[in-house]
Amino acid sequence: MRIVKALASGIDSGELRAGLPMPSQRELARQLGLHFTTVTRAWSEARKRGLIDTQPGLGTTIAAGEPQPGPLRENAAAGSGVMDLSSVWSPVLKIPFDLSSALIALGGDQGIALFSARTGRKDSRAAPAAIEWLQPRFSKAIEAHVVASAGARAALLAVMRLVVGNGGTLLTESMTWPTVRGMAGMLDIRLRGVAMDDEGLIPASLEQAARETGARALYCVPTFQNPTNAVMSVARRKALAEVAVRLGLTIFEDDVYGQLVEHPLPPLAEFAPECTYYIAGLTKCLSPSMRVAYVVAPSARAASQLNDLLRTTMLCPAPIEEALVNQTMADHSALRHIAKVRAEARLRMSIAESVFVEFRDLIHVGPLFIWLKLPTYWHRTQFAEVARTQGVIVSPADIFAVDGERSENAIRIATGAAQNQSRLRDALQIIADIVSTPAALSVPGN
CATH class of the missing domain: 3.90.1150.10 (Aspartate Aminotransferase, domain 1)
Incomplete structure (x- = not known):
């Protein structure tokens, strides 16, 4: 675009007159220190705007006539x-049938009742359809371990409060989701970054950071880590799980991107089920407006404690949102x-x-x-x-x-x-x- 602007400016000032021969693309690329394809794209854009002409035997020259206005960019x-x-x-797709039909299915007296239902009711166990969606990721039954929250952010805030507490230390990838820093600040939690490579967290670095800080918990994104897109191999997942179990670390596993791959890898929670809170949200894989997430807790007791905290802080889903998600899960339109x-x-x-x-x-x-x-x-x-x-x-x-x-x-x-x-x-x-x-x-x- 700088090249195109320079051509337009030269033509406007009269410095570049119609018919003036231009250097070859390769020569201009050499003079400017650019990639050849960059100059090619500039020449293509200049031709669209009527700034230059290319004719066999004559090469490229400044065009005669009025230049055309360029694109908005x-x-x-x-x-x-x-x-x-x-x-x-997630991409906003124009697919109204699947989700709007679920809204219609919630009509009548049942739908009206949702507007008077109270958020934070005592029984916040996930619906059977949601558990059916989650279960294939685990080899053991998870039914008694699953609770719903008002999105992955709410789930993470709750487990940070429950496990780390005010004044504690949370380990995370050295490059991490900025919201984690904001939530840590709210709870007076110190963050310690752990070194990464192309697969994400390095097990030896995790062990070193845990021993140096005395931290009790780790937050990580094993699949398409935000922001680096690192994906942990199965071997890496097993190695991290082994470190966590041996050192008594609780893992907060954020799997919001896991459903966007055709063949998802097993979660960390599969290798360290006794110390992992597995979080699966819907905003990234279903719709930005679906502020519902599910947490698979390490035990039924941990799920009950998390459920109590979610209810107390009103971080559980609104009844109408949860009902819509349950309906789309049940009729498989969500899938x-x-x-x-x-x-x-x-x-x-x-x-x-x-x-x-x-x-x-x-x-x-x-x-x-x-x-x-x-x-x-x-x-x-x-x-x-x-x-x-x-x-x-x-x-x-x-x-x-x-x-x-x-x-x-x-x-x-x-x-x-x-x-x-x-x-x-x-x-x-x-x-x-x-x-x-x-x-x-x-x-x-x-």
């Missing part, structure tokens, strides 16, 4: 063209919708991989977001600012770092937040163009 930050890819959500979200996520992953094919060594693509490690000529905060000026909002790694001084030089791009696949492709192409351009050439005014 160069001024997107000033208007409605802004694409906010900073928050992770059909999850399958459609999973398919859409696969398509968006394919788009990301095709756009960033030049940078395949820098990206980790997951179903709902991309972790992009930046070239050395870019700093994450500067990159995010340049992307914002071109109409795309992304998240620099600093907001995820438990210890800000150890932040990776990377950004997270939330692919599920794009309105549709076309908008996603446009946004990712803008980001890829910025990555291709050394920082000094991308900052306005340079």
Whole structure:
């Protein structure tokens, strides 16, 4: 876009006159220190705008006639063209039948009664259909261990209060979901980041951090870790579970992304059932409006204690939301919708991989977001600012770092937040163009 703007500016000023020959794409790429494909994309955009002509035997020249207006993206930050890819959500699919039919099924006297039902009733055990959805992930029966909460965030807040308590220490990945930091601050809980590799938490680092801090609990995301998209192998899961059991650590396992893969790996809770609170939410795999999550507690007693805390703090689901989820689970429309979200996520992953094919060594693509490690000529905060000026909002790694001084030089791009696949492709192409351009050439005014 900087190249296109420079051409347009030169034409407007009269410096670049109609018929003036332009250097070859390869020569311009060499002069500017850019990837050849970046110049190719710039030339393609310039031709669309009527800035240049390419004719056999004559090469590329400045075009005659009036240039055409360019797309909104160069001024997107000033208007409605802004694409906010900073928050992770499931794609909003226009599939009204499945969920609206469940609302209809809740009609009549039963539906009306839900508006007067009290949140936080004494018996908050999960419905049989929800347990049927969860059970295949476990080899042992979980019926007496499952309670419902008002989303994964509410579940995590409750188990942090129940297990860690005010003034305690919680271990987590060195790069973690920012909300965990906010909730820890509310409860006066200290966070300690644990070193990671491409599979997530490193068992030896977990053991060292636990011994140094005396921490009693660990929060982690084994499948598509937020923000790095790391996925633990079965061997890694077993190794972490062994450390937790040996040291008496309680695990808070967040599996909000687990249902977005065709063949999910067994949860950590399968290898350490006696010390794991397994959390499965619906906002990422079903619908952002489904603020219902399920917690599989280590024991029936632990489930009862968690249920009491959820009721006391009103962190349990609203009756009408829970009834809607139960209905969609019972008639299997929720499972059909999850399958459609999973398919859409696969398509968006394919788009990301095709756009960033030049940078395949820098990206980790997951179903709902991309972790992009930046070239050395870019700093994450500067990159995010340049992307914002071109109409795309992304998240620099600093907001995820438990210890800000150890932040990776990377950004997270939330692919599920794009309105549709076309908008996603446009946004990712803008980001890829910025990555291709050394920082000094991308900052306005340079």
